[in-house]
Amino acid sequence: MSKKIVVVGPGNIAHAIVSRWLQVADAEIYVLARSKTYLTKGWRPREQQAVTFDQNAVTNADMVMLAVKPKDMFTTLEQMKPQLSSASIILSVAAGITISQIRQILPNQRIVRTMPNICSEIGTSVTGISFDNVADEDKSWILSLMNLLGHVVEMPEHLLNPMTALYGSGPAYVYVFLQAIIRAAEDLGIPPEHSRELASYMVLGASQKALIDNDKSLDQLIDQVVSPGGTTEAMLRVLDQLGWQDIMHQALKAAGEKASQLGAVPSRI
């Protein structure tokens, strides 16, 4: 018999995950909403059939996934607690909220904390995951679900905040990078109808090479592209002069600090 999954909060990440699971997971999936703002989040008519406003939907769920903003997490947990069965696995994707914070409200629950990214929608997320009090059989089931969203790495919980900053937010900085390439491409005369396609395939190809050639350092991979006096050298010189590595480092550090602060939202615990 199919297992029952209830996703609480029909926002952006819930949509990415649910739209993928509806296509490839063997499960009965419900999405608990509290307002109709989900209609602005890209839910297609077929996917909207999974959306419910009935708080009792969480009853008898094999797994309840919490996909609300960190600031809404504690109210949401308190609201659903009366309907929740102690047999339900709780899986949180909320940035910065720790397993022990969830456990203070739900002391007897099996809890999983995970950090996927928006590429879950097409099965290309990179996802960090930590388990607490979860038996092997349940762990295998959760891992099989998360594997449908992309590449999964089990890790100690304290790494999930940096994971959030680097790889949860990561697609956004890749898109910023693509925007910069596309702007330059247009300045250099590449028509807009080609520039996004070319830039996206280039990032995809370079990333695949970094994965496949993992015995080579990134400096070695850079060296393979640079010819003395050539275009790459000219580009790298300007990036170096502008301190691009430092800019990226500072930006990612800010994201890391923010991820740690998110768990400190005002709560009743």
Ligand SMILES: NC(=O)c1ccc[n+]([C@@H]2O[C@H](COP(=O)([O-])OP(=O)(O)OC[C@H]3O[C@@H](n4cnc5c(N)ncnc54)[C@H](OP(=O)(O)O)[C@@H]3O)[C@@H](O)[C@H]2O)c1
């Ligand atoms: N976006 C990402 O790429 C990403 C990636 C990894 C993890 N996350 C994490 O996922 C969580 C959600 O992020 P998001 O970007 O998807 O946010 P979002 O688009 O704002 O979605 C949050 C949703 O939760 C709903 N909600 C809040 N309280 C609720 C309740 N008690 N019952 C039912 N629904 C409730 C909100 O409904 P209303 O519209 O009615 O307020 C909204 O639809 C965050 O904790 C974030 O850290 C996000």
